[in-house]
Amino acid sequence: MGRFEGKVVLVTGGNRNTGLDLVEKFMREGATVYMCGSSEESTARGIAALKSRGLDGFFAQACDISDRSQVDALFDTVERRSGRLDILVNNAANQGIGHGGPLEMDPAKFDEVFxxxxxxxxxxxxxxxxxxxxxxxxxxxxxxxxxxxAMRAIRGRTAYCASKGAINSMVRALALDLAPLGIRVNCCAPGYINTERWDTLDPAKAARRRLNCPLRHEAMGSDIANVVAFLASGDSANMTGEIVTCDAGCSCQHMPEDVDV
Ligand SMILES: NC(=O)c1ccc[n+]([C@@H]2O[C@H](COP(=O)([O-])OP(=O)(O)OC[C@H]3O[C@@H](n4cnc5c(N)ncnc54)[C@H](OP(=O)(O)O)[C@@H]3O)[C@@H](O)[C@H]2O)c1
Incomplete structure (x- = not known):
């Protein structure tokens, strides 16, 4: 019997990249899974991608999570179909790519990311x-x-880095307030993940990134899904408010090997 047999799970942004691996992980371990992308088109592409992995029986509904009425509509569907929810995975993210540096960035873009x-x-x-x-x-x-x-910034992504720091703080605050109510809140903090964006990298840049990783490889989506599943399962029953880093050791090094001379 799978760890998540009988459980109902919602994965936001479950329609592409890491989100697909998250949906797959919970489904393969027995859960009923709901997922959303931000639009009808991207959600439909996600349905096709999951089906091409041999997965069926999940539920998908477009939902822009920044819009409260769309969130309510998604939860209406979960309520009508399953009548319960056991696990929420807040995976959806605005990457804040291409917004420019802090001197020229439109503050409205900052609001979008947050x-x-x-x-x-x-x-x-x-x-x-x-x-x-x-x-x-x-x-x-x-x-x-x-x-x-959230801990070590990358260039040209002020709003994204700030938002991820805010998530870490929010996780601790939520965990504290919700612990007495029996609700656990934890967080996985990935480093490089191999997504479709990785495929567009110049091979020399990809190799350099791998050299940045003490473990010599970026995470696959399945590595992240394994950590998330642990945090969602009874195996982590005594943990709340934790930020679990999964970044091939990047956070523990002061300088990448080729610079450390
Ligand atoms: N990739 C990395 O190297 C990396 C590194 C560290 C942390 N992370 C974090 O790990 C998670 C997964 O990363 P990823 O690279 O797989 O993500 P991604 O490829 O950027 O995908 C983001 C997902 O979020 C959804 N999304 C964006 N805006 C949304 C909105 N307004 N409402 C609902 N859904 C929305 C997207 O849906 P659409 O398809 O509709 O846009 C998509 O499914 C993210 O939280 C990311 O920040 C990633």
């Missing part, structure tokens, strides 16, 4: 707690995806 990554994650969590977890005897578990860039 609207998805911070406010979006918050309002999905609030809805999960109020509509399901607080009404169920076996409460619920929340897992956020932040980033190792």
């Amino acid at each position: 609207g998805v990554n911070v406010r979006g994650g918050f309002q999905v969590t609030q809805a999960a707690c109020n509509r399901f977890f607080m009404k169920q005897e076996s409460r619920g578990v929340v897992v956020f995806l932040s980033s190792n860039t």
Whole structure:
């Protein structure tokens, strides 16, 4: 019997890249899974991608998580079809790529990134707690995806780095307030993940990135899904408010090997 047999899971941004691996992990371990992309088109592409992995029986509905009414509509569907929710994975993210440096960036772009990554994650969590977890005897578990860039910044991504730092702080604050109610909130902070963006990298750049990794390889989506599944399962029953880094050892090094001369 799978670890998540009988459990109902929602993965935001489950329609591409790491999100697909998250949906697959929970499904292969027995869960009923709901996923969303931000639009009808991207969600439909996600459905096709999951089907091409041999997965069926999941539920998908487009939902822009920065829009409260769309979040409510998604939870209406979960309520109507399953009547419960056990695990929320806040994976959806606005990467804030191409917004320019801090001197020229339009502050409205900052709001967009925070609207998805911070406010979006918050309002999905609030809805999960109020509509399901607080009404169920076996409460619920929340897992956020932040980033190792919450601790060590990358260039040209001010809003993204700040939003991931905010997620780490929000995870601790939520964990503290929700622990007495029996709800756990934890976070996985990935480093490099091999996504479709990785495929567009110049091979020399990809090799250099791997040299940046003490373990010599970026995470695959399945590596991240394994950590998230641990945090969502009873195996982590005594953990809440934790940020678990999964970044091939990048955070523990002062300088990459080729610079450390
Ligand atoms: N990739 C990395 O190297 C890396 C490193 C550290 C941390 N992370 C974190 O790990 C998680 C997964 O990363 P990833 O690279 O697989 O993500 P990704 O490829 O950027 O995909 C982001 C997902 O979020 C969804 N999304 C964006 N805006 C949304 C909105 N307003 N409402 C609902 N969904 C929305 C996207 O849906 P659409 O398809 O509709 O846009 C997509 O499914 C993210 O939280 C990311 O920040 C990634």
